[in-house]
Amino acid sequence: PATTTPLHLVFHLAKAGWLRWYEQLPATVIRPGKTPIALRVGFDDGSGFDLTEAGTKKSLAVYVVRRPDEVPGIARLGPDPLGDDFTRDVLAGLLAGRRTQIKGVLRDQSIVAGIGNAYSDEILHAAKMSPYALAAGLDDAEIDRLYAALRSTLTDAVAQASGRPPADLKDAKRRGIAVHGRRGEACAVCGDEVRSVFFADNSLEYCPTCQTGGKLLADRRLSRLLK
Template identity: 75%
Template structure:
């Protein structure tokens, strides 16, 4: 799933590449992907691009003074850019393409989604606040206003595992499964630690890890075209999706815990006092 650093990379690319261009076409190929009807998607045709913004994991292409083309790539979505958009006709239901947007210089992009579970979402809105998922977002983890003190207030008193809390978009916007693994590894903290039990030193260490991991990932994504962002993300991972490989910090073997639709990775030596965590299907910690 694209997370905050990759989405920020997409936004910066679109901001630079599409500034001043006008939308020449907007074709919805997967009707279920379009979540709004007023304004209609046809309203974006002819509008000039005046900016691009990120809200958590949402991309917001600003059109003129009143319109926003907003999309969320969900788990298996991606943006495929073309300097010269193909002339081929998209056949609904027979292509991974959910939306095609073309500009007046011939360039454009397709929003694609792999797999059978379709969760990619597209909105045409008069403002980002009209999108429910954006309206409910928590603070951005790299916002200067989101200080260590603000972070401490966020986790205080919450009787929930810190891994889940980092991924909760209404609490902190933009962090998903991969970067929560990376942040917890950098903080040397168990993903099962309960937020309310963290001491001041734990909170400070976790906050510093969150800021450093995400800042480095955003820098790695910045300036890259969309086609390179996924590989850049994979190369930057210390533990996520690296089960069976040695931990780059201590050399122990990175382990996985599997859930219904995802897994998490961690280092036992760095994060859990040397104890492997049981597969969640067993619902217990190995003794």
């Protein structure tokens, strides 16, 4: 019937997933388990795309739903940090009362969506803020700096990636990165050595001079917010 709600195909690419678009889908037969292709979608005009996932840890997920918010991962997402309604006061409200590390808050998708590990490092470096700073302890000036750094860092990242073919995305991302993944290199702002803190399955990078007053952060805690 005309009133039927349309279906949505929603997919989460996880860490190693890719979407490859074809103007004309290949005619090759997909053999489950013998190829990195997890799903092939074709359209009436012959175009379509493959969803692929490399590596041994399989986390790619696909849903067919009437509304995107029926997907659990979407339903629990926080606000879009580049949305017009994501103001400085909205950020302040999200931080209020959270006696947890600001790095973990920025990575928590249920608090604010889409930042992740790399860009939380970049935002905190641009804001000249320690990743261990407590969210609830930030004063007005620090929240101002954090908000400005968040918006500018993410806006620049989107601009760097826009229109680039998949093969160029990683290089484009790295060119715009100041500290994440640059352990042992010189900070482009002050020249100090970029340092790392390692956790169970990831790490964070920071500049001691820019962010912690020269103090080296102890590699001692496995915060539940940094897992």
